[in-house]
Amino acid sequence: MDTLNQPATATLSTDLLEPGAFQPRLYFSPDALADLTGSIRDQGVLQPLLVRPRPGGRYEIVAGERRWRAARQAGLTEVPVLIRHLNDQEARMAAAVENLQRENLNVMEEVRARLQVAAAILELPEDQTVARMFALDRRPDSDPERVERLDAAFTALGRETWRSFIRNRAALLNLPEDLQEAVRTGLDYRKALILARVPDPGQRAALVDEALSGATVAQLRLKVTGGPSDSGDVFVSVARQLRDRRLLERLEPDRRARAEKLLRQLQTLLG
Known part of the structure; x- marks a missing residue:
């Protein structure tokens, strides 16, 4: 990272800045952005944006896109910046850490930011990172x-280890888009993981409404697994669970080994 002979801060035109390639935030709440716009209109941009040079005299925002958007809405033509020469791996790490430390991310964005941190450490594309972490x-x-x-x-970063991350929350990135959007706007991620087992989008939408109206995790699980009529049928219950291979992958290593051994024994018996 080359930072020699660069000022601690500089000022750049907002027109020279562009959103970053590694922004974990996919949703900008209009209300929160309006509040920030009002604050910037009154006090200016108090925290410089982190940017890196791009071809043609432009700069990519590594961290601070929300401040840039609010500044433009507030009518500012210039913003304070920190200019750093970062490669893609460094930019991805900086964007993730900066957002996790300073921004109020929703659960989907936080999970993506943590995945970016891991991807930067492992020097892998994000879509290969979780598999490598399991390995x-x-x-x-x-x-x-x-x-x-x-x-x-x-x-x-706090909150969880990388091992608990891959077992408990990384699966959110594989949710159908409708459930990802529901999590972004307030659905408890634990409920979303249960509803992901429902293949029909219409049925999922109805269950999302129930979840947002107060249905508990246990109530949703009962609805998804078929209700009281088959909740005692071990064959039906296990067959439903085995449709989602990620459930097996999220087990602790010793429990996963035991489960795989039992499955091989069952395969032999049925064969």
């Missing part, structure tokens, strides 16, 4: 340096 969880001795860096990064 490292199973065999941490295969790359102890990366494991140590993941441990340190997630400890610094």
